[in-house]
Amino acid sequence: MVVPSSMTPEWREAVAAGVLFPGIPTVDMSAPAGRGELSREIVRACAERGFFKAVNHDVPPRAAARLDAATAAFFARAAPEKQLAGPPDPLGYGSRSIGTNGDVGELEYLILHTSPDAVAHKAMAIVDRKDPARFREVVNEYVEAMRQLACQVLGLLGEGLGLRDPASLSKLITATDSDSLIRINHYPTPSRCTAGDPKSGGGAGIGFGEHTDPQILSILRANDVDGLQVLLPDASAGEGVWVQVPPDPSAFFINVGDLLQALTNGRLVSIRHRVVVGASKPRLSTIYFAAPPLHARITPLPETVAAGAPRRYRPFTWAEYKKTMYTLRLSHSRLDLFHDVGDGDVAGEDDGDQE
Ligand SMILES: C=C1C[C@]23C[C@@]1(O)CC[C@H]2[C@@]12CC[C@H](O)[C@@](C)(C(=O)O1)[C@H]2[C@@H]3C(=O)O
Numbered sequence: 001m002v003v004p005s006s007m008t009p010e011w012r013e014a015v016a017a018g019v020l021f022p023g024i025p026t027v028d029m030s031a032p033a034g035r036g037e038l039s040r041e042i043v044r045a046c047a048e049r050g051f052f053k054a055v056n057h058d059v060p061p062r063a064a065a066r067l068d069a070a071t072a073a074f075f076a077r078a079a080p081e082k083q084l085a086g087p088p089d090p091l092g093y094g095s096r097s098i099g100t101n102g103d104v105g106e107l108e109y110l111i112l113h114t115s116p117d118a119v120a121h122k123a124m125a126i127v128d129r130k131d132p133a134r135f136r137e138v139v140n141e142y143v144e145a146m147r148q149l150a151c152q153v154l155g156l157l158g159e160g161l162g163l164r165d166p167a168s169l170s171k172l173i174t175a176t177d178s179d180s181l182i183r184i185n186h187y188p189t190p191s192r193c194t195a196g197d198p199k200s201g202g203g204a205g206i207g208f209g210e211h212t213d214p215q216i217l218s219i220l221r222a223n224d225v226d227g228l229q230v231l232l233p234d235a236s237a238g239e240g241v242w243v244q245v246p247p248d249p250s251a252f253f254i255n256v257g258d259l260l261q262a263l264t265n266g267r268l269v270s271i272r273h274r275v276v277v278g279a280s281k282p283r284l285s286t287i288y289f290a291a292p293p294l295h296a297r298i299t300p301l302p303e304t305v306a307a308g309a310p311r312r313y314r315p316f317t318w319a320e321y322k323k324t325m326y327t328l329r330l331s332h333s334r335l336d337l338f339h340d341v342g343d344g345d346v347a348g349e350d351d352g353d354q355e
């Protein structure tokens with residue numbers, strides 16, 4: 001387990017003793033205390049942490065098991081066969097390189113657009129030529145389950161934030177031309193040459209470098225291999241601390257993306273996270289990135305801008321944001337480039353035309 005050096009002594013002691021994983025909220029999606037309490041809990045987790053673990057959700061275990069079997073079979077193929085599905089353009093199969101600006105990690109991956117047409121095309125062309133219908137069916141089933149979970153969370157956030165139309169966030173991702181993605185990451189066990197290399201941190205290496213997710217909401221599920229870490233605020237150290245997220249294959253880890261931070265004027269925070277590898281088993285993770293259509297206009301929702309407070313972000317489209325993001329390194333704080341430096345546009349002067 002990684003115990004970040006900048007942790008307070010109390011935290012360090014508790015984490016080392018295994019009695020506490022500070023700051024990772026767990027949310028029971030079956031709403032034992034009622035829907036109102038559930039929506040408040042989710043808003044609080046997304047505002048204070050930008051991240052929570054969802055348990056007792058409605059996603060059928062079968063959907064996850066079938067996708068894991070199909071993707072594990074894909075990654076088990078010989079390299080030249082997998083490379084037929086790459087290089088990522090930015091979708092498709094990739095190995096080690098992340099994006100096109102020099103980022104690398106100890107992983108291989110598959111990124112797919114979630115529209116049924118795009119899934120069908122990839123299934124037929126590259127992923128499973130022997131049985132494309134099966135791959136298509138398995139991916140579509142999982143994507144549909146993720147879309148429903150994302151809508152449930154965004155609906156609850158809409159209620160908890162007191163939006164005039166509580167469905168306005170979920171509507172952004174349900175449009176037929178939504179730009180949502182699914183990504184499957186496979187982190188092989190570190191090779192013998194790097195495992196003992198002190199420069200690689202005594203066996204631990206960077207699987208996926210630190211970053212925020214650009215979209216609205218990300219839903220991650222992984223096998224029982226650890227590695228995911230989130231950067232949590234540490235009031236006493238004045239800087240963040242990297243906290244290991246204990247694996248739980250039956251749960252979903254949900255994080256706020258940059259667009260949701262902008263839509264809520266910074267009330268909900270897009271959390272930085274990374275994957276550190278070094279475990280003795282390969283890690284397999286699947287992430288659904290819920291995104292709006294390319295033309296969607298992103299601007300702080302009026303209800304999230306406190307009276308008299310400035311809007312922190314200027315209006316932009318998801319297409320514009322994406323274009324900028326692909327020119328930047330993984331770790332870039334890209335949302336900062338969309339700060340409103342303009343004419344003192346304040347709450348109450350609502351231009352209200354959210355798409
Ligand atoms: C370096 C990059 C990879 C990335 C596109 C980018 O230019 C910056 C954001 C990266 C990221 C992080 C979250 C997702 O894994 C991802 C698919 C996304 O939408 O933004 C990746 C991009 C990628 O790997 O193509």
Ligand SMILES: O=C(O)CCC(=O)C(=O)O
Nearest residue numbers: 183185208228275285287
């Ligand atoms: O693979 C993981 O567990 C997380 C990867 C990630 O954060 C991403 O792909 O954006």
Ligand SMILES: [Fe+2]
Nearest residue numbers: 211212213273
């Ligand atoms: Fe991520």
